[in-house]
Amino acid sequence: MEITLYNIFKTFFKVGTMLLGGGYVILPLLQSELVDKKNWMSDEELCEYYALGQSIPGIIAANVSIFAGYKLKKISGALAAILGIVSPAFIAIIVLARILEELVNLKFVQSIFWGVGIGILVLIFFAVKEVWSKSITDKFTCFMFFLTFILSGCFKIPPAVLIIFAIFIGLWLQAVKKIEGEE
């Protein structure tokens, strides 16, 4: 599919409607649409946007979409992407605002979202697997993965702290390399 503003908007609008359960599924959804189906970017690029999207302030799903949109068609592409991602959310809230509270308490709605929660788990698992294959390339990156995983999962260290930590490790590694190289 050709990269036009309309196509970017349409693609991100589709992803936006499937963005259930709070935004964590942005990565598997974009992998499916942008990498597998449309070939608009590589898995490596998307993984990079995801890592960067987590390292700056703001809503991660929005950050990643803006990165991807900018890559596709600069500022206008970024605008089309974010409009596409946010529109379904916006429309859903405006249309349903008055009945949302009753809706949440309906039993069949709860049942559906109990199921969707499991579907989201599977999507996250496959996304981790995909990102793993693109970002864990040696023993050190493997160590970084488990360190972050354990500090976040078991010790509840805030993501922001871990991201800043990872950035410092990256800078430090390069600084050490430079010094060793000069000696």
Added chain:
Amino acid sequence: MSIYLKLFLEFFHIGLFSFGGGYATLPFLYHIADVHKWYTTKQLSDMIAVSSITPGPVGVNVATFAGFTTSGVLGALIATVSVILPSFIIVIAVSKLLNRFRENKFVQSVLYTLKPAGCGLLAAVGVDMFINNINILGMVLLIGLFIAGAFEKRDPLFYLGVSAAAGLIAGYFNLTF
């Protein structure tokens, strides 16, 4: 100060300072409930539940809802745009810098350590969700979906659709809890 300006300032603030995504916005949203009375803390916890059944990130959902309840569609529009605006500016700036300094060794080294860390964070979210939501029937559904996806790559819509249908059926027979 007009309500629109207040909405803009509060949600721009959230977009600029919430870090780590998803539920990182929550402390800010509770703070708004205390200060502005745009919604009560009870309404906020309802909204968070609601945002799990509407598409879109929690932060965006609550911004739209808070804007809408305080001052209608225009308020919803202002709050939603405000929460996204800092992201937009920062991402464009970072993209431009990255295009320019991609060959820089320090930039490459940071990406080298940042990517596995980002992956680890996502894995931790997944495990956390697993521990909080799983029961025996959920486990059966989970394994079923894994087997369905193990041999061929499937569309995300497949997993969402099948799991929603399974939830509906399980709910009908009172099996979900």
